[in-house]
């Protein structure tokens with residue numbers, strides 16, 4: 720079929736059904752071992768690896784292919800300390816004043832509190848920003864499309880890639896998060912989306928024993 724714009728052929732490899740099942744089962748087994756870690760070792764992680772994991776995240780689909788994401792890698796100890804202090808200031812207010820009783824109850828089993836030592840302990844923090852608009856040369860603002868969905872998909876791929884490479888991460892959402900824009904001097908069209916400490920779990924790391932939702936509750940079939 721003739722096209723007006725540039726198109727290229729696309730022929731991904733096809734597998735037999737049993738090979739697909741085998742591949743899907745292995746990927747499920749791998750991903751099912753992923754857990755959120757809140758206690759990190761300070762062992763360094765290779766920067767080249769982090770950059771590759773980010774570029775994997777950046778293969779995600781996005782609304783109108785705007786790829787509206789920016790990933791900032793933070794390893795500088797002073798900056799990590801500033802981020803921790805700013806996050807803990809907000810978190811203290813969250814835990815002591817702003818979070819509802821119900822919310823605190825829902826968090827109880829995680830045994831988290833306002834103190835966020837992982838922000839200094841993890842060797843690497845990645846701050847994910849969503850680009851809500853692009854600034855054209857004419858200074859005109861062009862809004863991007865489905866920005867949160869797109870950046871969520873990229874972050875999901877990022878977390879999967881981190882785990883697949885053999886590292887652990889925490890999906891962290893300090894609230895409000897605008898201190899990240901200031902500390903990292905990000906432009907106005909970028910909004911903080913998530914902060915992801917990455918590294919190896921501490922030797923004595925513990926994780927909450929929580930179940931995954933069952934297949935019956937997740938899947939509804941309309942054959």
Ligand SMILES: Cc1cc2nc3c(=O)[nH]c(=O)nc-3n(C[C@H](O)[C@H](O)[C@H](O)COP(=O)(O)O)c2cc1C
Nearest residue numbers: 753754755756757829831889890891892893926929
């Ligand atoms: C959008 C989002 C925000 C989260 N925010 C926090 C957070 O601020 N602090 C935290 O300790 N964990 C946070 N988590 C981690 C969840 O608590 C964790 O994913 C959940 O308990 C399931 O555990 P698992 O990731 O080990 O399967 C967040 C996860 C998501 C997806």
